[in-house]
Amino acid sequence: MAKDKAATILLVEDEENLQEALKLNLEMEGYEVSSAFDGPSALKSLQNEYFDLVILDIMLPEIDGITVLETLRLQHSALPVLILSAKNSSADKVLGLKKGADDYLTKPFNLEELLLRVQKLIEKNKQLQDKETIGINYSFGNNNIDFKALEATNYKGDKIELSKKEAMLLKLLIENKNEVVTREKILQAVWGYNVYPTTRTIDNFILSFRKYFEEDSRNPRYFHSVRGMGYKFTD
Numbered sequence: 001m002a003k004d005k006a007a008t009i010l011l012v013e014d015e016e017n018l019q020e021a022l023k024l025n026l027e028m029e030g031y032e033v034s035s036a037f038d039g040p041s042a043l044k045s046l047q048n049e050y051f052d053l054v055i056l057d058i059m060l061p062e063i064d065g066i067t068v069l070e071t072l073r074l075q076h077s078a079l080p081v082l083i084l085s086a087k088n089s090s091a092d093k094v095l096g097l098k099k100g101a102d103d104y105l106t107k108p109f110n111l112e113e114l115l116l117r118v119q120k121l122i123e124k125n126k127q128l129q130d131k132e133t134i135g136i137n138y139s140f141g142n143n144n145i146d147f148k149a150l151e152a153t154n155y156k157g158d159k160i161e162l163s164k165k166e167a168m169l170l171k172l173l174i175e176n177k178n179e180v181v182t183r184e185k186i187l188q189a190v191w192g193y194n195v196y197p198t199t200r201t202i203d204n205f206i207l208s209f210r211k212y213f214e215e216d217s218r219n220p221r222y223f224h225s226v227r228g229m230g231y232k233f234t235d
């Protein structure tokens, strides 16, 4: 987790004045804001960049907010979403929550309230992402990793030099032992903000880990790919 970096927000709102006012206020609070004015560009941004939060208007050109929400939930199950629903449309609000929004505001809303909710959602998400950290050394099977020295000794007694990114990915997977770590989370934690290597890059790292640490790399015991979801370490 890059705690020192500004949290990033995707702001999906087609009313230009509101978009501009919200962007300005969020930036004043220290957030990094990307703007989308319609459904398709929102989805495109979500596919290409990492965000800590999405503020999503319901009434949008081309693809409405509810559909955007449904689509983004397929890939980003934990991404906090705050929906903005039009005045007198409690149906939108209910539907939005049913489809997986984390919070909502009805227009016109109080700006202070929006900023507070944004802050709360982002903090909650960071707490969920912060896992118990492991020490400098970690052993599984007859493998041992020294995260500080960027070295490992495997079950055969071979010494392996790890790249910084390899060590970071190992640490992330091990800290989330027995849980699927999503591709977005890996990219965020290991490659940093908004720099997107291809899925292939992560796959290659996993293949290396199997080569280093698995006795039978074709039937991995420790490093698993979970199709369409991410990667998992089991011990």
Ligand code: CA
Pocket (backbone or CB within 6 Å): 013, 014, 015, 057, 058, 059, 060
């Ligand atoms: Ca709108």
